[in-house]
Each structure stands twice: as C-alpha cells, then as structure tokens.
Amino acid sequence: MMWANGSQFFAMGGYGLYVWGSIGMCVLAVATELGALVLRRRACRQQPPEFDGESTQ
C-alpha cells in the first residue's frame, strides 16, 4: 500500500484536484450516458404502438 492515511490518498501528493477531477468526470460521463440511455428507452416504451399489420388482439 502506498498511502499512510486517507487524507494523503485524497491529496494525491498535491495533485488531488487534477487526479480526482479526471476520475470524477469519468464517473459523471458514465452516469450521464447511462441516464440518457434509460430516458431514451423509456420514451420508446411510452410512445403509442404503431402497427403496420393486423391487430394482435
């Protein structure tokens, strides 16, 4: 293990802002991408059905 304690880990040798800013943006990007995909799927489900053939009932 590299770090003596948690605060050293978060400080990243003085580069904390840059390192965590990079990791954080990756997390944010993944969350946004997955969120957008969920919304897109939901919008698709909520659209009224659109048949080109006979009714299935």
Added chain:
Amino acid sequence: MPVHRINWFKYAAPQNFFALAGRLIPWFSIAAAVLCVAGLYLGLWLAPTDAQQGDAYRIIFVHVPAAWMSMVVYLAMAFWAAIGLIFNSRLSYMLASAVAPTGAWMTFLALWTGALWGKPTWGTYWVWDARLTSELVLLFLYFGFMALHAAIDDLRRADRSAALLAIVGVVNVPIIYFSVQWWNTLHQGASVSLTKAPSMAPPMLIGMLVMAIAFWMYCIAVSLARARTIILERERHARWTQRTLGAA
C-alpha cells in the same frame, strides 16, 4: 466428428440480435465493473508515485484507456458503416449509430483528462499540437456523424449519408495514432506498444491494462444496450417489438 458452426448471419436479423445482445449485456457490465474497481485499486492505491510526474501521472489510468477507446470505437463505427453501405443491412447501420455517442464520450474524456494532466505537467491545459488537435477533430467527427444522421428525416438516406461521413473520417484515426511520430508534438510518444518493451513499472502497466479492458467492456455493454433501444425505435412496426415493448 460433426462441426458445429454458428450461423452468424442469423444475428443480422434485428430480432435475433436483440435477444443475443440482451444475454450478453450483463456479462460485459459485470466485467466492466469488476475490472474498473480492480484497475483503480491497482492504479490509485497500490502503484507507486512516479519519480518525474509525482501523483499527477495517475490520470493516465483513465486517460490512456479513454483515448484508446475513442479511436477503437471510431474504427468500429466506420466498419459497421462500411458493412451497411456494402450489404445494405439495416442492423449494421443501427450498430454504427449505437456506438457513436459512446465514442464521443470517450473522446471527450480523453481530452478532459488530458487537459487536467497537461496543466500540472506541461503548465497548460491545451496546446495546438498534432496529437491534441487531431483528437479534437475526432470529437467533431463524432458530432458530425450524429448531427448529420439526426438532420435527415428519411432514415435510409440518413444512414447512408452518415456512413459516408464516418468512412471518410476514418483517415483521421492513423493521423491521431502516428501524430507523435510524424510531428514534433508536446504530447509524448507511446509508453506501451506491441513492438518494444513497455517503458513503465509493472504495477503501473498492469493497472493501465486492466483499466483498458474495463473501458472495452463498458463500451461494448453500453453500445449493445443502445443498439437494443435503437432496434426497438426503428422496428416498432414489427409485431415482436410490440410484444417486447408491451411486456415490460
């Protein structure tokens, strides 16, 4: 002995691909999550501080995988676009559209993390050197592909036009890759290549490779999930999609 062949053309049918992708997504997602945790543990917790760059170098554990994927995903997009143009298969176009947003995210992340690495290491967030500029062009190619596709109402024409753009733009990928050799860039050359021994300490290298595989798995999982949504959007006239949509 009978040889069992998988009939790959079966999966060119959106309905069959939809089911296959649905079975594959959990495995790729689990692999992505597990490898990401392991890779970050290796990279941020176990790997030693770099003698020259200090702990700022740890940004490479996300920067390099994102940059690799930004190019790999573009190649995948251009590949499916070309298959679509050659065989006129609907699913190929859908796959090209499915990977585009993920590629754009990877390109954005490569630029963002690169900027945050550049500030402490080079003293600047951005320079107009060949590597950075060609990566920015890649981002605009993804935007152009998505914008062009969205701007044309007739789906078949949108597919073909965007496919053409994707194929023409593929010339940018070798430019990005070789830019550090062809021009005198501020961006450093490759630390990892197939032809020479890596110039990195083993824990750093392993952490980066684990993260690279994690990014691969994530890109595949999210692209398959988006492909399924696109299939549902485009095939809503078919009875099987109505059953699928109605069931959930």
